[in-house]
Each structure stands twice: as structure tokens, then as C-alpha cells.
Amino acid sequence: MAGAPQLDGFFKQVDTLSDHFIERLRKAVAIPSISADVARRPDVFRMGHWLADELKALGVQVELRQLGKQPDHPHLDLPPVVLGRYGSDKNKRTILVYGHYDVQPAEKADGWATEPFDLTVDSQGRMFGRGSTDDKGPVLGWLNAIEAHQKAGVDFPVNLLMCFEGMEEYGSEGLDELIEDEAKKWFADADAVCISDNYWLGTEKPCLTYGLRGCNYYSVEVSGPGADLHSGVFGGTAQEPMTDLVRVLATLVDTNGVIQIPGIKEQVAPVTPEEETLYDGISFTMDNIHESLGSKTTIFEDKKSTLMARWRYPSLSIHGIEGAFSQPGAKTVIPAKVIGKFSIRTVPDMDIEKTNELVFNYVKEQFAKLGSKNTLKVDVLHTGKWWVSSPKHWNFSAAAKAVERVFGVQPDFTREGGSIPVTLTFEQATGKNVLLLPMGSSTDGAHSINEKLDKRNYIEGIKLLGAYLHHVAVEPTS
Numbered sequence: 001m002a003g004a005p006q007l008d009g010f011f012k013q014v015d016t017l018s019d020h021f022i023e024r025l026r027k028a029v030a031i032p033s034i035s036a037d038v039a040r041r042p043d044v045f046r047m048g049h050w051l052a053d054e055l056k057a058l059g060v061q062v063e064l065r066q067l068g069k070q071p072d073h074p075h076l077d078l079p080p081v082v083l084g085r086y087g088s089d090k091n092k093r094t095i096l097v098y099g100h101y102d103v104q105p106a107e108k109a110d111g112w113a114t115e116p117f118d119l120t121v122d123s124q125g126r127m128f129g130r131g132s133t134d135d136k137g138p139v140l141g142w143l144n145a146i147e148a149h150q151k152a153g154v155d156f157p158v159n160l161l162m163c164f165e166g167m168e169e170y171g172s173e174g175l176d177e178l179i180e181d182e183a184k185k186w187f188a189d190a191d192a193v194c195i196s197d198n199y200w201l202g203t204e205k206p207c208l209t210y211g212l213r214g215c216n217y218y219s220v221e222v223s224g225p226g227a228d229l230h231s232g233v234f235g236g237t238a239q240e241p242m243t244d245l246v247r248v249l250a251t252l253v254d255t256n257g258v259i260q261i262p263g264i265k266e267q268v269a270p271v272t273p274e275e276e277t278l279y280d281g282i283s284f285t286m287d288n289i290h291e292s293l294g295s296k297t298t299i300f301e302d303k304k305s306t307l308m309a310r311w312r313y314p315s316l317s318i319h320g321i322e323g324a325f326s327q328p329g330a331k332t333v334i335p336a337k338v339i340g341k342f343s344i345r346t347v348p349d350m351d352i353e354k355t356n357e358l359v360f361n362y363v364k365e366q367f368a369k370l371g372s373k374n375t376l377k378v379d380v381l382h383t384g385k386w387w388v389s390s391p392k393h394w395n396f397s398a399a400a401k402a403v404e405r406v407f408g409v410q411p412d413f414t415r416e417g418g419s420i421p422v423t424l425t426f427e428q429a430t431g432k433n434v435l436l437l438p439m440g441s442s443t444d445g446a447h448s449i450n451e452k453l454d455k456r457n458y459i460e461g462i463k464l465l466g467a468y469l470h471h472v473a474v475e476p477t478s
Contacts, residue, residue, distance in 0.1 A: 007467055013151050014466070022119075025119060025129075025458065026119040026129075028136040029136060033047035033079075035167050035168070036104075044079040044102055048101060055084050060085065068174060071173060079102070081174075084161070086162075094190050097160065097163070098163045098195045099139035099162075103134070112449050116451075119132065125454055126454055133452065137461070138197065138439040141196065141439055141465045148466065157470045161187060161189070172422060176422075180429045187429075192393075193426045197438075199442055200442055201412055206464070208391065208399050208412075208413055208414070209416055209435075209438065210414070210415065214352070217342075218379065221339045222241040222374050229334040230332065234334060240335075245338050253318070257299050257316075259316045263358045267351065271308075271312070281410075312347055314350060317343055318342045322338065322341065350386065394476065399411070401467075401471045401475070402464055402467035440454075
């Protein structure tokens with residue numbers, strides 16, 4: 001097996017340093033780098049500088065790239081992007097890795113069983129703390145892999161480029177422009193890209209992710225009266241915006257998730273015979289999704305249909321109504337203006353502009369059928385394109401061999417229903433294959449209370465990242 005002796009020494013060193021690596025994660029989690037909280041912006045900067053210092057101590061060439069002011073807070077500086085370079089051997093492949101050092105908000109009062117910024121390891125090896133799995137654990141995995149190689153006396157198999165940002169949880173402001181600008185500069189030598197910012201499909205079997213759905217997010221505004229009205233005075237005399245809005249929203253999708261907008265499903269790429277085979281051996285059961293749902297209210301009763309609905313077909317979800325009464329108790333108000341929010345998760349080969357046009361036309365047609373004197377306005381709030389890669393590329397083949405080396409099983413090849421927009425940005429800017437190589441599992445609770453990363457996933461994940469780089473170094477291109 002390629003690199004077996006070197007990997008044995010590396011693996012042994014990772015085990016030896018495991019407590020040290022957990023302590024490094026503890027220090028990272030302790031910095032509340034919440035990008036969405038203006039008051040925490042100094043902590044985000046502190047986290048970026050701490051990460052840069054950790055990299056420099058390992059001999060990594062580091063540059064902190066400033067991104068200017070935050071568009072919605074012109075007085076506020078955006079946190080820096082930490083760029084790193086480790087090695088410059090022209091005879092080695094160069095891999096570009098991405099991660100983020102900012103986190104979601106968290107407070108003990110939200111329902112955390114532990115202090116969210118104090119890494120707590122329980123008797124089962126679960127390491128609780130905000131950012132432990134999303135994305136500080138995976139980011140530190142790359143640093144830990146470098147250090148374990150150094151202390152094991154094992155030659156690092158590739159040149160490593162690093163791009164770690166501090167605004168991922170708040171829209172990655174300024175990052176796309178930096179990536180595009182650096183594609184022919186800092187990132188010019190990259191042969192492939194690896195991102196560790198997603199999760200296993202379950203809890204036992206690693207996966208490699210080759211596709212993500214995009215997201216088009218829409219608003220539908222219906223207005224009429226000049227002010228909110230009392231239903232006892234105006235009920236039955238005025239056409240009500242809420243009634244119109246609910247009737248329009250109800251036409252978008254049926255109970256079984258079938259999108260009712262003509263022309264949407266016609267854009268979807270057909271399933272190929274090769275793709276069909278990728279679902280057969282995936283480690284997933286209906287019990288997995290029932291447990292996640294907390295109910296058995298699934299649309300489908302079988303694994304394959306469920307996974308395809310989640311990954312490779314579009315979905316439409318209605319998210320909420322702005323301007324409507326939503327507090328406990330009774331309030332007999334007629335809202336003067338309400339705004340419905342919904343999104344479409346897009347897939348290959350859906351076109352953003354074509355989809356927007358179909359949505360606008362359909363919503364306007366459905367409103368016109370009501371014969372209402374109220375006013376309609378439909379708009380798109382943001383869009384993100386779908387991404388799909390080739391799981392047959394050498395980048396994926398190397399990662400698959402690394403999974404087998406570390407975990408003793410072949411990985412599942414998966415897509416995901418959510419979006420990681422930077423994936424497509426890296427692919428388009430560099431022209432290189434992008435691999436999603438997750439460290440955490442499906443039960444980690446990223447963005448939720450009691451976020452955790454299992455010690456096994458962290459330590460074995462460090463081994464996986466290192467093994468991936470060793471296999472990348474020797475994997476043939478064809």
C-alpha cells in the first residue's frame with residue numbers, strides 16, 4: 001500500500017499527540033469568534049491572529065489579507081483571511097485547503113448543557129463546544145497533520161496552501177473577490193482543492209461529497225390598506241393581504257413536496273446509470289432520518305427515493321411570513337402588508353435566471369387569478385448555484401484510499417441538500433477539482449445547541465487528512 005511505512009509513523013505520532021491536539025482545540029473553542037455579532041468582532045480578529053500564530057510556529061508562511069469594511073456596517077472592519085503556504089517543492093503536488101475560523105452565536109441560556117466556549121469532553125469521548133465541528137476542529141486538523149509529520153520525522157508528501165476565513169457564518173463577505181484575485185497568484189500552483197466543512201451522512205461510515213444543491217431565496221409581498229386594521233371594524237369590508245398571500249403560497253408546492261411551478265422539473269438533469277449505482281451501498285436507513293426528524297413523517301418509505309429527493313432533485317420550502325401576528329395569545333389585527341419567504345434548492349442543470357423567471361411569472365399568474373385589488377411584489381433575495389464534481393477524479397480516488405487505510409471501509413459517495421457556495425467559487429476560479437472531505441458526523445449538531453465533535457472523529461480525522469495527502473502524492477492522474 002502506498003506510503004504505508006510513512007503513514008504508520010505518522011499515525012503513531014497522532015495518537016501520541018492526541019491530548020495536545022485536544023488542548024489546541026480547547027484554546028480555539030475558548031475564543032468566541034461570532035462573526036454575526038458586532039460586539040464579538042474583536043474576538044473574530046483575535047481568533048484569526050491566534051490561528052496565524054499557530055501556523056507560523058509550525059513553519060508555515062502566513063499572510064493576513066484584509067478585506068476592507070463590512071457592507072452593512074461601513075464602520076466595521078472585516079476579519080482577515082489567513083493565507084498559508086507549507087512547502088514549495090516543484091516535484092510535489094500542491095493541495096489547496098479551505099476552512100473557516102468564525103462560529104455561530106451561542107449562549108448557555110439557549111439550552112446548552114455545558115458552557116459553549118469551554119470545550120467539555122464527556123465519558124463517551126464527545127467534545128462539546130461551539131465551533132468544535134464547524135469548523136475549528138477540521139481547520140486545526142490540517143495544523144495537527146503538519147505537526148505530527150514533523151515530530152514523526154516523516155516528509156510532508158505535498159505542498160499545502162491554506163485559505164481560512166472569518167466570515168463564513170455571515171455570508172463570506174469579500175471572500176469570492178479574494179479567491180478570484182488570488183487564483184493566479186497565491187493559489188496558482190494548486191493541483192486540487194479540499195474542503196472539510198461538512199459531515200458524514202451517519203455516525204459510523206465516512207463519506208466523500210461530490211455534489212451540493214444551490215439555493216434561490218424569494219420574497220412575495222402583498223399590501224393593501226394604509227395601516228393595520230381591526231378585524232371587528234374592517235373584517236368583511238376590505239380585501240386582506242394575508243388571505244391573498246396564504247392562497248398564493250399554497251399553490252407553490254403540494255404536501256408531498258412536488259413543486260407546482262411549470263418548467264422547474266424540466267430543467268433537471270436526468271439520472272445516469274452510473275449515478276444510480278452510487279446509492280445502492282450507502283450506509284443510511286430510514287430509521288436514521290426518522291430519528292433526525294423526531295417523527296415518521298417522511299414523504300418516501302425507502303432509502304434511495306429519500307436520498308435522491310434530498311440531494312439530486314429540487315425542493316421548495318416555505319419559511320415564514322413577515323408582518324403577521326405570531327406571538328402567543330389572540331390579536332384581531334388585519335396586517336396591512338405581509339411578506340412571505342420561500343426558497344428553491346436547485347440542482348443540475350437548473351439555470352438561476354431561468355428559474356427566477358419561472359417563479360416570478362407563476363406567482364404573478366396565481367395572484368391574478370384571485371382578482372384582488374391588493375398589490376403584489378415578488379423578488380429574489382439571494383441565489384447560490386448548485387455544484388457537482390466527478391467522484392472518479394484522482395482527488396476523490398486518493399481520498400477514498402485514505403478512508404480505507406484509516407477506517408478500514410470504502411467511503412460512501414454522497415451529495416448534500418444544503419449549499420457551500422465557496423465550493424463553486426474555488427472550482428470556477430482555479431479550474432481545479434474540489435473535494436469535500438468531512439471530519440464530523442451527522443449527530444454533531446453544528447449551528448445547534450450542544451455542538452460537539454467526537455474525539456474519535458477528531459483524532460482519526462487528523463490521520464485521514466494526512467493519509468489523503470500521502471495518497472494524493474502518488475495517485476495517477478488518469
